[in-house]
Amino acid sequence: xxxxxxxxxxxxxxxxxxxxxxxxxxxxxxxxxxxxxxxxxxxxxxxxxxxxxxxxxxxxxxxxxxxxxxxxxxxxxxxxxxxxxxxxxxxxxxxxxxxxxxxxxxxxxxxxxxxxx
Amino acid sequence: xxxxxxxxxxxxxxxxxxxxxxxxxxxxxxxxxxxxxxxxxxxxxxxxxxxxxxxxxxxxxxxxxxxxxxxxxxxxxxxxxxxxxxxxxxxxxxxxxxxxxxxxxxxxxxx
Numbered sequence: 536x537x538x539x540x541x542x543x544x545x546x547x548x549x550x551x552x553x554x555x556x557x558x559x560x561x562x563x564x565x566x567x568x569x570x571x572x573x574x575x576x577x578x579x580x581x582x583x584x585x586x587x588x589x590x591x592x593x594x595x596x597x598x599x600x601x602x603x604x605x606x607x608x609x610x611x612x613x614x615x616x617x618x619x620x621x622x623x624x625x626x627x628x629x630x631x632x633x634x635x636x637x638x639x640x641x642x643x644x645x646x647x648x649x650x651x652x
Numbered sequence: 653x654x655x656x657x658x659x660x661x662x663x664x665x666x667x668x669x670x671x672x673x674x675x676x677x678x679x680x681x682x683x684x685x686x687x688x689x690x691x692x693x694x695x696x697x698x699x700x701x702x703x704x705x706x707x708x709x710x711x712x713x714x715x716x717x718x719x720x721x722x723x724x725x726x727x728x729x730x731x732x733x734x735x736x737x738x739x740x741x742x743x744x745x746x747x748x749x750x751x752x753x754x755x756x757x758x759x760x761x762x763x
Binding site: 569586627641646 | 658686688693694695696697698701741743748749750751752753754755756
């Protein structure tokens, strides 16, 4: 069966420090991968998504970047954190959607609570 | 520009009654819709989905209705149970596999 691992669960970082959050998926190949952030009053905001190795689509101009060095690995990074980067970060994956039926809902990791101080 | 809108931040419903959660969208190119439920400090869990070629999908206590002409969908939960208290997110998928969520509606089931 497929599983998604996201770590760490919580993180407290000072302003200006770097960030690296890692997400890996097991039990599937060529997944679509997504990074979302949940912040108060903003719901689940799509940050990045990737449909293949090295393919990253950025949705929101921000202080963050994403990389997909391997098929089932998705990394969220920042060179210098801002206070506004605090939030609950969620990694998710889906299988490749078929053209005839979307039968692969989005599966989320357990999230990382990031507090920038 | 918010493409998926959940205009009710919260909703309170008596236990045993029907809960109706609403969602509107602006992009007519969305062709698949999802509903997720989320508890604090956890990842969202999938509830139910609907393709744009259908107008209704039912799974146990959960039914999703889609009105394409109005660009509106709704999630019905009946009967509502205490464990249904959570934040519910509506999401839409476009043809580039981008998945966009609304801001969520917090559902409170009252005893």
